[in-house]
Amino acid sequence: MQKDNLLSKLFKASHGDHSSIITNLLKAVDEVFPSIMCTFWRINHKSNTFSTYAREGYSPSADNNIEYVHKIKGSLNGYVLDEVIKNNINFKRIEDVKKSPYCDLHRNLSRAKSLNLSTLYSIPIRSYDLFSKIDNYEKYCGIVNIYPQKNIEIEEDNIEFIKDYFSLMLSRKKLLARESIAREIIAIYEKKYKKDLSSILHSIINKIIRDYVPCEGCSVFIWDQFNNRLNLAQTTGLETNLKKSDIHYYLGEGLTGMIAQGLEPIIIEDISHIDESNFKTSYEHKYYEKTEHKSKSFMGIPILSPSRPSEVLGIIRLINRLNPLAKAIDYFNQDDLDLIKHATILIALYMEYDQSEIFRTAFAARMAHEIQMPASSIQRDADSIIKNLLPNIDQNNFPPRFPKPRLKDYLESMKDHAGLQLALSNTVVYSWKFNSGQPRSERYKIANCDLLKDVLLPAKKLAIPLARTEQILFDNIQIIGHFPDIYADKYAFEQVFFNLISNSIKYRNKQINESFTVIIKGYILGDYEINNNTDNNLSISRGYIITISDYGIGIKESDKRKIFLLGYRGKEIEKYDVKGLGIGLNVVLKILTDFNCKIWVSHVNSPTEFKIFIPEELTQDIYTKDEKWNLF
Structure with a gap:
């Protein structure tokens, strides 16, 4: 019974x-x-x-x-x-x-x-x-x-x-x-009428997520294709006086940026004592949610593109899990993670559908800024040839007002600007390659190249139009010292030095324009101290050092590593009217990392100096036979 x-x-x-x-x-x-x-x-x-x-x-x-x-x-x-x-x-x-x-x-x-x-x-x-x-x-x-x-x-x-x-x-x-949370999210989308994404996320956070996974704080950051960063879209409240539009993370910055970079969710038992080795970082957790208790348990989940799973659309993060029976601080568990991850699939579907046109427009607008200068210069030079040469053309003689040397100058200028445009486009191409899933063996074409003749001098030449536009003497870009022959992709390394040279021009101190100088110096084979870009950890390695130094506006000490993040620009930099995609140094870092090289800021001001370490192994092509090279 x-x-x-x-x-x-x-x-x-x-x-x-x-x-x-x-x-x-x-x-x-x-x-x-x-x-x-x-x-x-x-x-x-x-x-x-x-x-x-x-x-x-x-x-x-x-x-x-x-x-x-x-x-x-x-x-x-x-x-x-x-x-x-x-x-x-x-x-x-x-x-x-x-x-x-x-x-x-x-x-x-x-x-x-x-x-x-x-x-x-x-x-x-x-x-x-x-x-x-x-x-x-x-x-x-x-x-x-x-x-x-x-x-x-x-x-x-x-x-x-x-x-x-x-x-x-x-x-x-x-x-x-899972069934219930999906039904409720769909219902919010169906009732959205003309609500924007932020309003929809507000309903999802407060009416759904915090009901299914009780917590003291929750925020959603959305990937901004225009500025290459995660912008705050919605939150239950943050401990900051900044405007919503000023709150963001760059890729790899803080826990939020690292989740976006790694494309994997994380659960942290105590945010003030992070034990996970992958998330030990000196980057500050910049923005804390307002909570009744001290911030403790943390869960962050990436919102991934359904059609391109290697691309992040946003991050949902939750702080201080609450016990289901009382407002006692609890810990996030695997069921919480699985449930919110399931919810992000629906959120991502909506975002990709609703935001795709905005994303395309943003990228197109940004790209237009970058190519505008070389494109307009090509147009202007071509127009000069048409107006000054064609009406006075003689089959046998060039007109006195337009001698042959001048025509050559115009054509050379057109070539230089076209080269600059290709270099700028290649920066975008390399940025795409890193997210394409191709192994390094497919991303690059390896051959023996003279670092000076095949890489540095062509990279310097690509900067001619920039130097000319900014009224900078081309000879002020100096290349001195010893440079080895290496086995590498010369066009990839050309991108490295082109971006560093062009940044020196863009971020120069315009108040002392006449004394502008960029010095690229190569050092002989030796044992050098290498900065691994993690809490100033140093190691000794054998290879070559190249320094790139200038007397520009400098870099803040706190930005020494952040400048290599995708799209990062320090607050001091934002006041300068500098156009660009904000991906150059990130491309530089990734190319050099692919070739087992290192780059770091060795001096922040007067001069600003970057150091590049090229390992001795690049003087032979044996490293390309390694399994890792062909798999990743």
Whole structure:
């Protein structure tokens, strides 16, 4: 009779929605086996903690955080898991939790005494999704703890029913949550009328995400194709006085930028003590969400393009997970991540459809700025030939007003500007190649090249139109010292030095224009200190050093590494009217990294100096036979 009653009540309870199904199951158990208190503790294998997801018979204060969240290790629940696994049993019956050794493990012994808790049935629940894949404590997803009233016994058959129903319904709860969150997001899109993306995201954050994954703060950053950065689109509130339009991250900057760069979600147990080696960085977490408690647990998930999964459309980040039963700080878990990741698929579909034209327009506008100067110069020079030469052309003689040398000058100018235009276009091409998924062996054409004759001098020549437009003497770009022959793609390395030279021209100190100088100096083979661009870590390597120095406006000390981020421009730089895509130094870094070279800022001002290290291995082509070269 008891068995039939339990099955009947569990069956009815299992038909609730995703938000109530576990609570209903626990109530069903409590109705059949009256208890002083019963609790369902969810296991979080990311943070190695237990969290209360349902409780009957007792409601502790939300301030008593340990009653809602505590570590597995050293807890009574953790002890039960160890016993179940070690002894290959299905549950643990403890006669009196107030006695040793259980009293030392109980997280709130005073509560156990005040409620006169005695017998405990502790029932670990296996994960239905991983039922046969693993054989350790990670196969468990929770524990049902029942403190029955006096003289109430629970037979092993009934415990098996409880285990199976909870296991099955926890899996069903995840499916129901996915279905429900998708339905609600679609409903918001259908009601959007003329709402912009920011308004839609506001509804998604506050009416959906924080309902399914309770947290104290949430923000969404959207990738800005025009400025190559992540701009704040919507937030529950940030601890900053900056305007929304001034809040952004560059690719690779801070946790948010690193998630966008790595294209992978992360969960961090404590944001003030990051243990994950991939996310140890000196970049500051620039903007913190406003929270009632100190910022602790963190989850960040990239919104990826459905048609181009290697491209990021935005980032959703959540801070301070709250326990489902109280405003106690909890930890994000794998189910949270999977659910929000599922939601990002729908968000991405809308964004890609709705924003694609904006993205194309933004890129086209930016590209137009970059090619405008060389294109207009070509047009002007061609127009001069047409107006001055053609009306006075003679089959045998050039007109006195337009001698042959002048024609040659015009044609040379056209060639130079055309070369500049190609170089600018190639910068974009290389930027695309890095995201194309091609291995290095396909991205580059390797051949022996003279670094001076085949790379540096052509790169210098490409800058002629820029120098001429800015009224800078071409001879002020000096190349001195020793430069080796290397096996590399000469056009890729030409891009490296063209971008560095053109930046020196663009960001020169215009108040002392007449003294403008760029010096490119090569050093002989030797053992050099190499800056690895991570917290100023230095190492000794054998190879060649090339320095590029100028006396321009300089670089802020805090920007020494950030300038290599895609699209990054320091606040001081933004006041200068400099056109460009903002991708040059990022392309420089990626090309050099592909060839196992290093680049860093060795001096920020007077002079500003970049150092490039070329390893000795590039003097032979053996490195191109390496498996990594052909795979990545």
